[in-house]
Amino acid sequence: MSATTSGTLDAKSSSMWSSDHGHDVISTKTLGFWLYMLSDAMMFTALFAAYAVLGHAFNAAGGPWGRAVAHDGVAFRETFWLFASVLAYGLAMMALKKGNRGGVLLGIAASLVIALGFLAVDSHEVLALFRMGALPERSGFLSAFFTLVFYHGLHVVVGIAWMLVMLVQVASAGLTEKVVYRLLNLRLFWHFQAVMWVFMFTFLYLRGAIV
Amino acid sequence: MTHTTDNAWEHPEVQLAGNGYVVAFVVGLVLMGLSLWIVRGHMFAPTGTAAAISALAAVAALVQCVLLLHMTVSRTQVWQTVALVLFIPLFALTIGLTSWMFHGLYRRTMLMPATHVAAPATATPARAD
Numbered sequence: 516m517s518a519t520t521s522g523t524l525d526a527k528s529s530s531m532w533s534s535d536h537g538h539d540v541i542s543t544k545t546l547g548f549w550l551y552m553l554s555d556a557m558m559f560t561a562l563f564a565a566y567a568v569l570g571h572a573f574n575a576a577g578g579p580w581g582r583a584v585a586h587d588g589v590a591f592r593e594t595f596w597l598f599a600s601v602l603a604y605g606l607a608m609m610a611l612k613k614g615n616r617g618g619v620l621l622g623i624a625a626s627l628v629i630a631l632g633f634l635a636v637d638s639h640e641v642l643a644l645f646r647m648g649a650l651p652e653r654s655g656f657l658s659a660f661f662t663l664v665f666y667h668g669l670h671v672v673v674g675i676a677w678m679l680v681m682l683v684q685v686a687s688a689g690l691t692e693k694v695v696y697r698l699l700n701l702r703l704f705w706h707f708q709a710v711m712w713v714f715m716f717t718f719l720y721l722r723g724a725i726v
Numbered sequence: 727m728t729h730t731t732d733n734a735w736e737h738p739e740v741q742l743a744g745n746g747y748v749v750a751f752v753v754g755l756v757l758m759g760l761s762l763w764i765v766r767g768h769m770f771a772p773t774g775t776a777a778a779i780s781a782l783a784a785v786a787a788l789v790q791c792v793l794l795l796h797m798t799v800s801r802t803q804v805w806q807t808v809a810l811v812l813f814i815p816l817f818a819l820t821i822g823l824t825s826w827m828f829h830g831l832y833r834r835t836m837l838m839p840a841t842h843v844a845a846p847a848t849a850t851p852a853r854a855d
Contacts, residue, residue, distance in 0.1 A: 539737070541734070541737045541739055541740075542737075542738075542739060542802065545739055545806075546805055546806060546809075549806045549809060550809055553809055553810065553813045556813065556817065557813075557816065557817075557820075560816065560817050560820045560821060561820065563821050564820050564821045564824035564825065565824075567821055567824060567825035567828075568824060568825060568828040571832065587762055587765060587766070588762075591758065591759070591762050594754075594755065594758050595755065598751050598754050598755055599751070601747075601750075601751070601794065602747055602748065602750075602751040605743065605747030605748075605750075605751075605794070606747065608740070608743035608747075609743045609744065609745075609747070611735050611740055611743065612735065612740055612741055612743045612744075613735075614733060614735045614736075690733075690734060690735050691734060692734040694734075695734040695735055695737065695740060696734075699739055699740065703795065706790070706794040706795055707795065709750075709754065709790055709794060710787050710790045710791060710794070710795070713754070713758070713783050713786045713787050713790065714783060714787070716758055716761070716783075717758075717761060717779050717780065717782070717783035718780075718783070721761055721762065721765050721779050722776065722779070724765050725765060725772050725775050725776060726772070
């Protein structure tokens with residue numbers, strides 16, 4: 516290859532850099548963001564491990580534990596809100612597929628409103644637990660429990676803020692390449708919350724209700 | 727080098743979207759509802775219930791990974807799938823080994839009440855410590 520012998524890399528002639536070889540901005544940025552989401556999932560992994568360790572009765576230190584803290588009915592309502600929000604964002608992506616800007620705006624707005632519904636149920640539940648004296652500092656069990664709940668809630672808050680930004684960008688800039696890759700990254704972020712919620716629902720709330 | 731297209735939404739990554747989202751919503755809710763029903767109805771002994779809801783969670787997560795996150799072996803998605811498949815052992819090992827270590831610690835330090843866990847099957851020989 517002439518590029519190697521002359522000591523300079525000629526981007527135009529090297530086959531490595533040919534533009535029809537899958538080297539496009541949207542694919543590259545999406546893969547990069549997915550790797551970031553997996554490292555975020557490692558954070559969840561660590562918190563689930565801490566909860567598995569601190570979930571035993573004696574780590575409740577005589578405080579509230581089990582069914583008194585993990586309300587499976589409320590958690591199922593939250594499941595419905597979160598999955599519905601994820602579905603609404605999916606419908607926005609189906610509108611994006613056709614280049615339908617109004618449909619994208621409508622889908623994201625619906626997803627955002629439903630996510631606020633999730634957050635309302637979530638914070639209502641947390642405040643009810645606080646009022647009955649189940650505070651994060653009460654015991655090791657409650658620290659692990661609330662850390663997971665807050666960490667997941669933080670993701671929902673970030674997702675809502677991101678949706679607000681994307682509503683503005685789609686409305687002002689249209690479906691440009693930059694806006695499209697950001698919409699794809701938000702899709703990964705938001706849909707990944709549904710997968711994490713499956714584990715939250717099962718191992719935090721249902722597991723707590725069995726014991 | 728920038729891959730310029732007039733219609734960025736025609737990118738294959740965007741074109742993955744489809745009715746699978748509706749299916750994922752329905753299947754996810756049904757599986758989680760089934761888990762709730764198993765727990766509420768006390769269908770099995772606690773160990774059996776834990777195994778059943780864990781299995782349902784695994785199925786729900788798998789369905790969502792395929793239908794929502796598009797983890798397939800197609801040309802556009804294969805590297806994302808590889809990254810996820812390599813992540814799963816890290817997820818299982820971190821949680822599994824951590825709880826195994828602490829479960830053993832709890833038994834051996836007798837912190838855990840006898841009702842929650844059986845004593846070690848074989849009596850641990852006395853150590854000179």
